[in-house]
Amino acid sequence: MKVFTKSLSSLALITTFAAAPASADDFVIGLSNSYYGNTWRHIMVDAYEAAAEEAKTSGRIADFVTLNGDGSVEAQVAHINDLILRGVDAILVVAASETALNGVVERACAAGILVVGFDNVPTAECAYKLTVDFQDYGTTTARGVADVMGGEGNLLVVRGMRGNGAENAIYSGQQNVLNDNPGLNVVAELFGEWSGPVAQAEVANALPNLPHIDGVFAQGGGDAYGVLQAFLQSSDYAGDIPPISGGNSTDFVNWWRQANADSGYSTVSAAPDPSIGASALWFALNILEGATPEKVTPYPVTLLTDDDLASLGDLPDNSVVSVERPESWVLENLLN
The missing domain is CATH 3.40.50.2300 (Response regulator)
Structure with a gap:
């Protein structure tokens, strides 16, 4: 197991990366994260941004955007509208409400934007969903x-x-x-x-x-x-x-x-493993590149019992136990 870590106090509430002008083959991906008030959400965003940086360095995306909310539907609707106006190619959504975002999600879909919900997903039919039970x-x-x-x-x-x-x-x-x-x-x-x-x-x-x-x-x-x-x-x-x-x-x-x-x-x-932030990025990018998964795809949780404690190794403070799931894992388990 790899453990991702980031100090809560070192991160701003909203981080944005300005989308660079893109050619027809260059993708810009945005994350609308409804809530940023705990360690799990910070590490999830870190995992997403690390995967996005990897995809950007390899030339598969032009840029990415991260918008973190305050837990309210109103803030998230504003963020998704912002991403629509920016003309991103895909929006990843961790929803503040399963139903209250459906209008703005459908607006994004109507604009030709791929929407992938994960962790807490919108119910809009047009969105792809990585679902945790x-x-x-x-x-x-x-x-x-x-x-x-x-x-x-x-x-x-x-x-x-x-x-x-x-x-x-x-x-x-x-x-x-x-x-x-x-x-x-x-x-x-x-x-x-x-x-x-x-x-x-x-x-x-x-x-x-x-x-x-x-x-x-x-x-x-x-x-x-x-x-x-x-x-x-x-x-x-x-x-x-x-x-x-x-x-x-x-x-x-x-x-x-x-x-x-x-x-x-x-x-x-x-x-639910915070590595899902990276998995959602790879999932969306592969769809943009031509993959055709089911609209609803289950995502596993990480379960620990007394029997697992000895195998975890040294764990840093203020972090979350997380299984590393690179793009190869996504290809095999979510897109195969």
């Missing part, structure tokens, strides 16, 4: 925590970004596990917004008013490490941290690995 992801991680809990105990549910389609799907998957485990008692639901600092603050504020927590369903994006910090700072949980479903942040995984070695702490961690 977020409901299955929610079920898998929740089941892992429920198994560690023995199917019984008080449960804290830390949700993601309000109103987001992926968030709703993850939550639905978690509900499947609750339906199968009547011994699990949900004592509180909080919104951590897929952010470590937000999740930490919300959980820290809630813990003094809650009964003892035996397990936590989290959603990813770095929230698990924030949840963990809230428990570590509570004297009521000294030496008794409940299983928390992780989102593959290296800070959480490093703590988990040490706690597993010291005391047998057990949980699961999973996430």
